[in-house]
Amino acid sequence: MIDTEDVGGVHIKYLYHCPRQLWLYLHGIRPEHLSTTVQLGEAVHDTSYTRNTPVDLGAARLDFIDGSHWVHEVKSSARPSPADQAQGRHYCHRLRRVGIDAQGAVLHYPKTRRTQRFSYTPEAENQAEADIAEVLAIAAQPNSPERLTRSACRGCSYTDYCWTE
Numbered sequence: 001m002i003d004t005e006d007v008g009g010v011h012i013k014y015l016y017h018c019p020r021q022l023w024l025y026l027h028g029i030r031p032e033h034l035s036t037t038v039q040l041g042e043a044v045h046d047t048s049y050t051r052n053t054p055v056d057l058g059a060a061r062l063d064f065i066d067g068s069h070w071v072h073e074v075k076s077s078a079r080p081s082p083a084d085q086a087q088g089r090h091y092c093h094r095l096r097r098v099g100i101d102a103q104g105a106v107l108h109y110p111k112t113r114r115t116q117r118f119s120y121t122p123e124a125e126n127q128a129e130a131d132i133a134e135v136l137a138i139a140a141q142p143n144s145p146e147r148l149t150r151s152a153c154r155g156c157s158y159t160d161y162c163w164t165e
């Protein structure tokens with residue numbers, strides 16, 4: 001069973017996208033290799049910021065951290081989402097736990113040349129801890145949560161799994 005230190009960025013992303021997705025992922029159901037969306041995400045990672053070395057924090061893996069201790073994340077999507085912000089917050093939380101005074105997250109969207117910057121405030125820290133607790137609570141559920149509405153599932157790599165009866 002997953003514990004606090006095992007919670008990584010992908011868990012937080014799935015938490016915000018769909019609790020069922022998180023539960024399926026935690027139970028070893030991984031259809032991502034079939035998804036062109038994920039492949040595109042990997043391609044963007046490969047080509048956009050090649051000179052930066054990813055930072056590995058155990059379960060959490062962020063793209064890079066700059067000299068002012070801002071976390072940078074490169075996103076394959078065109079538009080910011082609450083999940084992106086939550087991931088950035090989570091990486092700041094992880095960095096603080098290992099003694100690095102993370103200041104916040106800068107999210108890069110190469111497709112639309114946008115960036116968003118979020119400071120790691122005390123409120124953000126509280127939310128990061130609440131998110132980890134929520135991941136653990138969903139992991140402990142005996143059955144998978146209900147599906148989202150069909151329209152909310154568009155583009156999800158688990159669509160075939162959830163909607164093929």
Ligand code: SF4
Nearest residue numbers: 018021148153156162
């Ligand atoms: S297909 Fe829909 S219900 Fe299933 S994991 Fe994806 S978003 Fe959730």
